[in-house]
Amino acid sequence: GQQVMQIPQYQHVQEGEDFTTYCNSSTTLSNIQWYKQRPGGHPVFLIQLVKSGEVKKQKRLTFQFGEAKKNSSLHITATQTTDVGTYFCAGLGYSGGGADGLTFGKGTHLIIQP
Amino acid sequence: DSGVTQTPKHLITATGQRVTLRCSPRSGDLSVYWYQQSLDQGLQFLIQYYNGEERAKGNILERFSAQQFPDLHSELNLSSLELGDSALYFCASSVQPQGKRWYEQFFGPGTRLTVL
Numbered sequence: 001g002q003q004v005m006q007i008p009q010y011q012h013v014q015e016g017e018d019f020t021t022y023c024n025s026s027t028t029l030s031n032i033q034w035y036k037q038r039p040g041g042h043p044v045f046l047i048q049l050v051k052s053g054e055v056k057k058q059k060r061l062t063f064q065f066g067e068a069k070k071n072s073s074l075h076i077t078a079t080q081t082t083d084v085g086t087y088f089c090a091g092l093g094y095s096g097g098g099a100d101g102l103t104f105g106k107g108t109h110l111i112i113q114p
Numbered sequence: 115d116s117g118v119t120q121t122p123k124h125l126i127t128a129t130g131q132r133v134t135l136r137c138s139p140r141s142g143d144l145s146v147y148w149y150q151q152s153l154d155q156g157l158q159f160l161i162q163y164y165n166g167e168e169r170a171k172g173n174i175l176e177r178f179s180a181q182q183f184p185d186l187h188s189e190l191n192l193s194s195l196e197l198g199d200s201a202l203y204f205c206a207s208s209v210q211p212q213g214k215r216w217y218e219q220f221f222g223p224g225t226r227l228t229v230l
Contacts, residue, residue, distance in 0.1 A: 033218065042116070042204060043157065045218035088157060102219075104149075106156035 006105030023089035118222035139207030
């Protein structure tokens with residue numbers, strides 16, 4: 001079945017440093033979504049990427065979808081303490097028929113040291 | 115607050131027992147999704163319902179079942195519980211207009227299940 005790998009599992013950064021998490025799928029994805037989960041909270045949708053090579057920005061966050069639609073990345077510039085949490089990518093694969101569920105990566109835990 | 119409600123918040127039970135988790139989606143959302151989150155397996159998609167009918171199935175065990183009722187609330191039934199079923203169970207909902215396969219999902223606060 002489809003697998004979505006996410007690295008790194010943990011990332012410690014100093015406040016103000018940049019952060020990047022990478023997501024790789026074993027199969028081509030029709031789209032990819034990114035979610036953030038704060039400690040003790042629930043996942044919150046950040047963005048969805050659909051087109052090959054797509055790049056989207058949300059303030060200090062930059063999301064990319066690879067040309068082959070098998071990988072994606074999230075980059076945060078100048079991290080702040082409010083960025084703490086776990087970032088998940090979730091991919092929707094192509095199917096010969098019927099509906100698919102999202103396959104989530106295991107997430108990257110972002111820990112920020114002030 | 116996402117607008118998705120889940121009850122109960124915490125559930126402690128014994129192996130072999132059966133429990134029911136309940137979810138009310140956001141007003142107007144027709145799709146409901148169930149996820150299991152554990153430390154070692156991450157967030158696993160279990161099942162999706164759309165307007166009362168099963169739409170997609172993920173890694174859901176045969177001991178687990180779900181349904182969506184006419185008022186669109188959903189229940190996840192877990193039976194013959196094992197220690198390994200201890201996890202956080204999330205429900206999510208989304209709008210599902212025609213012509214598009216997937217939309218952003220709004221997650222509820224989760225139900226923490228502990229099986230002793």
